[in-house]
Amino acid sequence: xxxxxxxxxxxxxxxxxxxxxxxxxxxxxxxxxxxxxxxxxxxxxxxxxxxxxxxxxxxxxxxxxxxxxxxxxxxxxxxxxxxxxxxxxxxxxxxxxxxxxxxxxxxxxxxxxxxxxxxxxxxxxxxxxxxxxxxxxxxxxxxxxxxxxxxxxxxxxxxxxxxxxxxxxxxxxxxxxxxxxxxxxxxxxxxxxxxxxxxxxxxxxxxxxxxxxxxxxxxxxxxxxxxxxxxxxxxxxxxxxxxxxxxxxxxxxxxxxxxxxxxxxxxxxxxxxxxxxxxxxxxxxxxxxxxx
Amino acid sequence: xxxxxxxxxxxxxxxxxxxxxxxxxxxxxxxxxxxxxxxxxxxxxxxxxxxxxxxxxxxxxxxxxxxxxxxxxxxxxxxxxxxxxxxxxxxxxxxxxxxxxxxxxxxxxxxxxxxxxxxxxxxxxxxxxxxxxxxxxxxxxxxxxxxxxxxxxxxxxxxxxxxxxxxxxxxxxxxxxxxxxxxxxxxxxxxxxxxxxxxxxxxxxxxxxxxxxxxxxxxxxxxxxxxxxxxxxxxxxxxxxxxxxxxxxxxxxxxxxxxxxxxxxxxxxxxxx
Numbered sequence: 153x154x155x156x157x158x159x160x161x162x163x164x165x166x167x168x169x170x171x172x173x174x175x176x177x178x179x180x181x182x183x184x185x186x187x188x189x190x191x192x193x194x195x196x197x198x199x200x201x202x203x204x205x206x207x208x209x210x211x212x213x214x215x216x217x218x219x220x221x222x223x224x225x226x227x228x229x230x231x232x233x234x235x236x237x238x239x240x241x242x243x244x245x246x247x248x249x250x251x252x253x254x255x256x257x258x259x260x261x262x263x264x265x266x267x268x269x270x271x272x273x274x275x276x277x278x279x280x281x282x283x284x285x286x287x288x289x290x291x292x293x294x295x296x297x298x299x300x301x302x303x304x305x306x307x308x309x310x311x312x313x314x315x316x317x318x319x320x321x322x323x324x325x326x327x328x329x330x331x332x333x334x335x336x337x338x339x340x341x342x343x344x345x346x347x348x349x350x351x352x353x354x355x356x357x358x359x360x361x362x363x364x365x366x367x368x369x370x371x372x373x374x375x376x377x378x379x380x381x382x383x384x385x386x387x388x389x390x391x392x393x394x395x396x397x398x399x400x401x402x403x404x405x406x407x408x409x410x411x412x413x414x415x416x417x418x419x420x421x422x423x424x425x426x427x428x429x430x431x432x433x434x435x436x437x438x439x440x441x442x443x444x
Numbered sequence: 445x446x447x448x449x450x451x452x453x454x455x456x457x458x459x460x461x462x463x464x465x466x467x468x469x470x471x472x473x474x475x476x477x478x479x480x481x482x483x484x485x486x487x488x489x490x491x492x493x494x495x496x497x498x499x500x501x502x503x504x505x506x507x508x509x510x511x512x513x514x515x516x517x518x519x520x521x522x523x524x525x526x527x528x529x530x531x532x533x534x535x536x537x538x539x540x541x542x543x544x545x546x547x548x549x550x551x552x553x554x555x556x557x558x559x560x561x562x563x564x565x566x567x568x569x570x571x572x573x574x575x576x577x578x579x580x581x582x583x584x585x586x587x588x589x590x591x592x593x594x595x596x597x598x599x600x601x602x603x604x605x606x607x608x609x610x611x612x613x614x615x616x617x618x619x620x621x622x623x624x625x626x627x628x629x630x631x632x633x634x635x636x637x638x639x640x641x642x643x644x645x646x647x648x649x650x651x652x653x654x655x656x657x658x659x660x661x662x663x664x665x666x667x668x669x670x671x672x673x674x675x676x677x678x679x680x681x682x683x684x685x686x687x688x689x690x691x692x693x694x695x696x697x698x699x700x701x702x703x704x705x706x707x708x709x710x711x712x713x714x715x716x717x
Contacts, residue, residue, distance in 0.1 A: 159544070161542070161621050162538045162542035162543075162544040162547075163538075163544070164534075164538075164621075165534045165535060165537055165538030165542070165625070166535045166538035166539060166550065168531045168534070168535075168591075169531045169532055169534065169535035169554075169591040169596060170535065170550055170553070170554065172531070172587070172590055172591045173553070173554060173557045173591055173593060174553070175572065176565070176569055176572070176587065176588045177557035177560050177565055177593070178553065178556075178557060178560075179568070179572065180560075180564075180565035180567075180568035180569045181560055181564065181565060181568070183568035183571065183572070184565065184567065184568045187567075187568070187571075197571070197574060245460075245463065248456050248459060248460050249460065251452070251453065251456050252453060252456055252457055252460065256457065256460075260460050260464055261704075261708065262700075262701060262704055263464045263467055263468050264463070264464065264467055265700075265704070265707075266467070266468070266471065266697060266700070267467065267470075269646050269650075269696055269697070269700050270471075270693050270696070270697075271649070271650040271652065271667075271668050271671075271692050271693060271696070272650070272652055273652055273668045273669075273671045273672045273675075273689075273692070274474075274668075274671060274688075274689035274692045274693045275470070276672075276675070277671060277675050277685045277686070277688065277689040278470045278471075278473065278474045278686065278689050279470060280675070280685075281473070281477070281685065281686065282470060282473065284682075286488075287485075287486045287488065287490075287682065289469075289473055289490060292488065292489060292490055321467065321470075324467075329707075329708060353452075378561070381561075382561045382563055384563055385652070385653075389672065403561075403563040406563050406564075406566065406567065407563065407566065410566060410567040410570070411567075411570070416567050416571065419567050420567050420568065423563060423564040423565075423566070423567060424564075426561070426563065426564060427560070427561065427564045430559075430561060430564075431559070434559070
């Protein structure tokens, strides 16, 4: 233990950051839970005396609110389709990148990572153009092969899939780098031993590579799952939840209630539900991992 | 055996090339379309290379639309985010290299905030900003995302690898705590700070949600909010939209391509293997 001139020194270093985190992360959660039991709205914002305690009314309303129920269903759809797609595609890209020479691999790595650092609004603008029914590149390419144009964002069923495609395109980069780091840390001697035993490519993949990547896969799956449960930006910038709420997600529902309808109490109740879902999903994943 | 390996590698390269073209396609299409005039951009069949390349859309962004203001505001946010990174670094150093009362408790609080999703704290954070009279101000845009628990965690992981003896020796030589932090710790932390600076820059440049929620006056809009406004107001002017998007995306891509090796190396600090 060393002697400090002043006991305040460590506080000086951690103080500002911790204070900001408490104000903008810890306190908000407590407020969220608090106001979710009130009818807080624009009137309440102007005059706090107008805020009424309503018990669990917001929560009862939520689960009879058709839009909210639909948002839950859509979020589940995003998670069930999006998570496996995102995890598997980034895993495959990493596997392939690991097999080619360094220079090529570095070049492709840059290309595959680019979407991850691109602003979501710019993505919405560009993909909105690509997805355009009449002037979009995608429908033109389909027409070259004599396939009818697709209503990428206008058809309620297809719109969800269009958003998933775009989100997977955007999210692959980070997971790919994590998988690559994990792949490169597998000792070469294991593969050499397998070569001597005459193992095939598949056998090496199934008996060496995949087991060695189990922690990285777990980490990527958990973070991807949490990310997709909060699916927000893509429907927000591309479809605003439409058509007919078919792309609305739980996170977007919270935003709409809070900032479009100014129903802060009701929106906060929805955010508490989302928070509970995220925590449950995370605990479940850790439980599954333990039992393995 | 060698022949099989060769064909395997060629096939892998072909698959990756096709995938790479598909991934890059939106970027290529954005850049090419931004130089087409209003008629050509909507032509069917579309042209690949602009027939009459024009800078018209880019000029319009700055002359008739407020992209100059949006650009300045975005840069201001980037500067503030670097101050946020300084706070993260200080906290990482504090948690990594000091012993003090309730350190474990505060560090757990920091880690816990990592699990709180942004959309869950969105409404109450807005209410707090409103109570502090910070809505529609630059401070209100910047404050909610100024520090990030995950970055504090990564920096702390790095700080723990710096030998105590080094700091101790500096203290024996009579160096003050400030001096040690700025003259010893920061230079030693270059590897982690390099990646943090790039990622913080990119994050701040791209930030969208808080500028959108907090800024009411157009004078406070950032590039992302301005671009979203442009899209709403010029629904079919795709050339202009693509130019706006390209202005937002290309600086980041250039910075990324120059510094990408730090980002890739940075993933080794996370310790996920």
